[in-house]
Amino acid sequence: MNVKELDQSYIAGTYKRFPVVLTEGKGSVIRDEIGKEYIDMGSGIGVTAFGIADDAWVKAVSGQAGALQHVSNLYYTQPCADLARMLCEKTGMKKVFFSNSGAEANECAVKAARKYAQEKYGEKRCVIATLNNSFHGRTLTTLAATGQDHYHELYNPLTPGFVSFDAGDMAALEKLNDGTLAAVMIECVQGEGGVVPLTENFAKALAAFCRKNDVLLIVDEVQTGNGRTGALYAYMNFGLQPDIVSTAKGLAGGLPLGATMLGERCENVFSYGDHGSTFGGNPVACAGALSVLSRIDEALLAEVRKKSDYVFSALKDAPGVKGLSGMGLMIGIQTEKPAGEVVSACLEKGVLCLTAKDKVRLLPALNIPMDVLKKAIDVIKEVCGN
Ligand SMILES: Cc1ncc(COP(=O)(O)O)c(C=O)c1O
Structure with a gap:
C-alpha cells in the first residue's frame, strides 16, 4: 500500500487531506514525495x-533531545524554567503552566478562572462568557467555549457553564453579568472564524468591564x-493587560507545547496537585520554544508588519479579490471563487494555502523571505483573477 492508501485504511477519517505526501523542506519551501516544491x-x-528545519531551531531541539528528552514534572529542568521566565519577562505575566496543545492551554485557563472566582465568591461564580464565531479547541470543554454550533453537533452534553455573545455587543455582556460570571474569553483575531479581528474599542471596553467586575479576562x-x-501577542496591539493568556501553535516552532500564563490577579491560584500534565513543559519542546521566542524581537516584528503591508497592498485591488482581513501575517482573503477552489488551484501551482470559513x-x-512571499502572492493573484 502507498502512503495515501495506508493512511485511508488505518487513520480515523477526521481530516480531508490534500492529495500530496510531504516529505521534507527548508524554510518556506516544502517538497513532496516526487520532488515537487511548494x-x-x-x-x-x-x-x-x-519555517521548516530552521537551523537554530534544529540545533536547539536536537541538542536537548541528545541530552535529556523527558523527565516528569516531579523534577526541575533548565529549559522549562528558562522558558517560563522568558514568557513572563516579555509579557509582564507572572506564572506559567505548560501543556501540549492549544485546547489544553485553554482548559487550564478555564480551570484557573473558575478556581479564582469560586474561591473568592462561591460556587455560583463559574460561568465563562465567550464570543459567537469563536474557536477555542476540540475537547468537550473547549468546544463548549467555542461559539459555533456546528462544532457541537452530536457531542452533547458539553461542559456546562459557558455562554456566548456577539463581538462588539457590550450590552449583551452587561446582561450576562448576574453574579455568575467568572471570566470572559476572547481571540483578538478570530482565526477559525474567518480571520476576523475585534475592534480596539470593543477589546478595551471588555477589559474595562472585566476589571470593574473582577471578572478575569482570558485572551x-x-x-x-x-x-x-506583528506584536509578540495580539492583545499588545490593543494595549490590553489580560489576566490569563493561553498560547500554543507557533510557540515551540513545530513541537507540541501549550502555555497558560497567569497575571497578577490569579498568579497563585494553583497549588500542589491542582493541575498537571505528563508531557507539559517537556525539555525538548521548551528548548524549541526558547529558540523561537528569543528571536521574536522588535526587528523581527517590524519585518512581519512590513510583509503584512506588502500582502495587503498587493492583493487590495487584485481581480477576483473581494476583501481582506487580519493582522500581521494572519490574513484572510475573501475571494470571488469559492476559497476551497482557490486553495486547490494554488496547490497545483506550488503554493500551500489554508481556508478559514469562506476565506483563503x-x-x-x-521569516519568509520577501522574494518567496512575492512569488506566492503572484500565484494567489493569478489564481483569484482567472
Ligand atoms: C484560537 C484557537 N484556540 C485553540 C485552538 C486549539 O488548538 P489545538 O489544536 O492545539 O488544541 C486553536 C486551533 O486552531 C485556535 O485557533
Whole structure:
C-alpha cells in the first residue's frame, strides 16, 4: 500500500487531506514525495514560526533531545524554567503552566478562572462568557467555549457553564453579568472564524468591564500569539493587560507545547496537585520554544508588519479579490471563487494555502523571505483573477 492508501485504511477519517505526501523542506519551501516544491503559506496552521528545519531551531531541539528528552514534572529542568521566565519577562505575566496543545492551554485557563472566582465568591461564580464565531479547541470543554454550533453537533452534553455573545455587543455582556460570571474569553483575531479581528474599542471596553467586575479576562493567543500579528501577542496591539493568556501553535516552532500564563490577579491560584500534565513543559519542546521566542524581537516584528503591508497592498485591488482581513501575517482573503477552489488551484501551482470559513487564509512563516512571499502572492493573484 502507498502512503495515501495506508493512511485511508488505518487513520480515523477526521481530516480531508490534500492529495500530496510531504516529505521534507527548508524554510518556506516544502517538497513532496516526487520532488515537487511548494511555497508554504500555511506553516502547518501557524506552527512552524521560523519555517521548516530552521537551523537554530534544529540545533536547539536536537541538542536537548541528545541530552535529556523527558523527565516528569516531579523534577526541575533548565529549559522549562528558562522558558517560563522568558514568557513572563516579555509579557509582564507572572506564572506559567505548560501543556501540549492549544485546547489544553485553554482548559487550564478555564480551570484557573473558575478556581479564582469560586474561591473568592462561591460556587455560583463559574460561568465563562465567550464570543459567537469563536474557536477555542476540540475537547468537550473547549468546544463548549467555542461559539459555533456546528462544532457541537452530536457531542452533547458539553461542559456546562459557558455562554456566548456577539463581538462588539457590550450590552449583551452587561446582561450576562448576574453574579455568575467568572471570566470572559476572547481571540483578538478570530482565526477559525474567518480571520476576523475585534475592534480596539470593543477589546478595551471588555477589559474595562472585566476589571470593574473582577471578572478575569482570558485572551486565547493560540493562533494569534508568538509574533503572528506583528506584536509578540495580539492583545499588545490593543494595549490590553489580560489576566490569563493561553498560547500554543507557533510557540515551540513545530513541537507540541501549550502555555497558560497567569497575571497578577490569579498568579497563585494553583497549588500542589491542582493541575498537571505528563508531557507539559517537556525539555525538548521548551528548548524549541526558547529558540523561537528569543528571536521574536522588535526587528523581527517590524519585518512581519512590513510583509503584512506588502500582502495587503498587493492583493487590495487584485481581480477576483473581494476583501481582506487580519493582522500581521494572519490574513484572510475573501475571494470571488469559492476559497476551497482557490486553495486547490494554488496547490497545483506550488503554493500551500489554508481556508478559514469562506476565506483563503495565509499564515506563512514569520521569516519568509520577501522574494518567496512575492512569488506566492503572484500565484494567489493569478489564481483569484482567472
Ligand atoms: C484560537 C484557537 N484556540 C485553540 C485552538 C486549539 O488548538 P489545538 O489544536 O492545539 O488544541 C486553536 C486551533 O486552531 C485556535 O485557533
